[in-house]
Amino acid sequence: MLLLYVERFDDHTRDQFEQFYDTYIRLSEVIVSKLIPANRPKLREDCLQDIWITCSESFERILSVPESERSKYVAGIMRNVTIDCFHKNVSRDNLAEELSEDVINTLEDRSESLSFLKDIEQLDLNAAMTKLPANMRKALEDYYLYDLSVEEIAQKEQVSTHAIYKRIERGLSELRLRLKTEGGYFE
Amino acid sequence: MTAEEKKLRLALEYAREVELSQYIEESEALPQPAKSLPYYRTRKKMLAAASNRQQTTSPERVNRSLKGARKAVRTALLVAALILLFAVSAFAIQQVYEFYHVVDNPTDSDVFLTPDPNSKSDLFGKYTYIPDGFRKTKTDRSLWYREEEITYENDDGDLLVCRSGMITPGGLHSYDTEHGKLQKTMVNAHPAMFIIIDHGSAGNNSILLWITGNTYHEVSCNNSSIEELKKIAENRK
Secondary structure, three states: OHHHHHOOOOHHHHHHHHHHHHHHHHHHHHHHHHHOOOOOHHHHHHHHHHHHHHHHHOHHHHHHOOHHHHHHHHHHHHHHHHHHHHHHHHHHHHOOOOOOHHHHHHHHOHHHHOHHHOOOOHHHHHHHHHHOOHHHHHHHHHHHHOOOOHHHHHHHHOOOHHHHHHHHHHHHHHHHHHHHHHHOOOO | OOHHHHHHHHHHHHHHHHHHHHHHHHHHHOOOOOOOOOOOOOHHHHHHHHHHHHHHHOHHHHHHHHHHHHHHHHHHHHHHHHHHHHHHHHHHHHHHOOOEEEEEOOOOEEEEEOOOOOOOOOOOOOEOOOOOOOEEEEEEEEOOOOEEEEEEEOOOOOEEEEEEEEOOOOOEEEEOHHHEEEEEEEEOOEEEEEEEEEOHHHOEEEEEEEEEOOEEEEEEEEOOOHHHHHHHHHOEO
C-alpha cells in the first residue's frame, strides 16, 4: 500500500517517507481507533488511507517542521483528516435536518453564543473541553480557534453551511451540558 | 475578541494539546512494528539500500539473482573439487616422497639425501631453544658452499652441533649406520631421521636430520634423547 503514496517521490524522498511511515504508522492507527467506532472497519481503512495520502501530499511541509514538534504536528493532521473522513461518511445523514434562522443568527453573533461562558473558570472550561468528543471540538476549533468562516469550513469539507452551523451548535450545546453536569457553575 | 471567546480559544488549545499528547503517548507505548527501517548514516548508503530492496522485490530481479546463486554454487563446487584434487595429489606426493636412502657400503654406510619438493629451503636460521648449560663456542658459515655450523658446549665437554647445508646433486652424507640405529620421525611436519650411533665405551652420539626444500639440517649431541633434539630442531626460526 505504501507504494501508492511514494510513487511520485524521488529515491531520497521515498526513503524519507518510508522512514516517516514506519515512525508514524502506530500513531495513525491509534488516532483512527480512537475516533472511528470499531463497528466500522471499512471506514477505519479508508481513514488510514486518507491520512497517508494527506501526509504524502504535505510531506514537504511536515519535513520543514522541527523534529521536536513534528509528532504533534503530524498527530494534528491525522486527527483532522480522520474527523473529516468520519463526517463525510457518517455524520452527513444526521446533519440533514435544517437549522432555523434564529439559531444561525445567534451563532453568527459570537458574544451572544458564548455568553454562557461568562462565569465559568478557565480550569473548569479546560476540563469540560477535554471531555468533549474530538469530532465535536473540531468544528469549534475551525470556527473559533482558526477563525475560519462557516463558508470556508463548508467549502473545505465539501458540506453545506447548514451542516457546519449544526456542528458548531451541537458542539456548544454539548459543552454547555458538560459544564452544567460537572462544573456546577452554570445556571 | 470578547473575554468568553478568548476563554474558549484557550480551552480549545488546551484540549487539543492534551488530546494529541495522549495519542502520541499511546502510540509510543505500543510495541514496535515488525518492519523497521534501519538508520542510514549517509544518503549514498540509503540509496544503495533502496536499490537493493528494489532489486530483491522485483520478480525479474529475483529470477536473475536465483540464476546468479545457481552459478555461484556451481563455481564453488568446482573450486572445492579442484582443491580436493590438489590436496589429494599433494598428499600422495608426500606419501611417496622418501628423502633419503641408505646404501650398504662394506666400509661405511652412506645416506643419500633428496630435496623435499613440498617445502622451501631455509639455510640460515636461529636456534631459539638450546638446553641449559650449553653455550655457543663456534660459528662457521660458508656462503660458497652454502653451509652453516654452530657449535655449543657445556662444562662437561659435551658438544651440540647444529649444521645446515645445501643438498648437492646425489648428495651423500656419511653416517656409521652399521653401528647405528635409524628411526623415522617428523620435525614441524617435515620428514626427519633420528640416528643413534653407538661408540661403545665412548658413549652414544645422537643425530637428528631433517630436510626443508633442498637444505638439510642436522642437530647432533652426545648422549641426548630424541625428545631433546626434536625440541631444539622444532624451535629453529
